[in-house]
Amino acid sequence: MPGIDKAKTAPILRAMGLSRSFGGLHALQDVSLDVPRGCIKGVIGPNGAGKTTLFNLISGSLKPDSGTVCFEERPIQGMKPSRIAAQGISRTFQNIKLFHGMTALENVLVGRHRLGRAGFFGGMLNLPAAGRDERMLLDRAREAIAFIGIEDVAQREVSGLSFGHQRAVELARAIASDPVLLLLDEPAAGLNMKETSDMGALVRKIRDRGVTVLMVEHDMSLVMGICDDITVLNQGRKIFEGAPDAVQRSAEVIRVYLGEVNAEDSQP
Ligand SMILES: Nc1ncnc2c1ncn2[C@@H]1O[C@H](COP(=O)(O)OP(=O)(O)OP(=O)(O)O)[C@@H](O)[C@H]1O
């Protein structure tokens, strides 16, 4: 059946000709990329290459000057972030954004609700009075916490947690909303080697759960180890796209980025 084949093979996300400037600075210029369903796709490039801007355009926190973003074959560019999130795109942030003064579980619950609904926490945390929906949300949040493997810190206030745990809480919050596509902006930033390798296993586990992943990351062992396909940005433009081994062999990518990263890695 051609219809079914098309649904299976169509990219889950297709960005076409995305551009965005800030004043005179072209942060992203005519960038197109497809994210195949069920993959882990990487986005790499030097600082300021436009990686986070790309994520902001996909998730709706920024509007493109031109270009389109189709999610599940429907245009989403220009929509509000909440509407895009409601369609199944969830994200984490380069600079962890957690609510201090709240526990890990409470932070994950926030992912299930849009902020600003008066009385939400009162209702949510007062379990005997909580309605069926609220209990269901709480179950989902607990399930996400168990899936990520951080049950032991669920009741702890997040500012007292290690960086690795804080990143894990953000990840649990992102998957608690049951995304179809997850955008991870530097999930291993600030993590040590063991935490980075745990993060890699976690991202694979999320993909195996059926969530497609688009990931910005500077840690090349992580990127090359888990990505099926990688887009390379430099100064707002896409300069290469391909499988990890092809990226590592590209003279242009080595010149503008990998040479620099490898030199950093080999320093004592
Ligand atoms: N809101 C903004 N206002 C002005 N300039 C911005 C804004 N966001 C990004 N930029 C600029 O756009 C360029 C691309 O930034 P972006 O954050 O997308 O890069 P990046 O690839 O994510 O870099 P990094 O690896 O350092 O996170 C940079 O020069 C940055 O200073």
Ligand SMILES: [Mg+2]
């Ligand atoms: Mg960035």
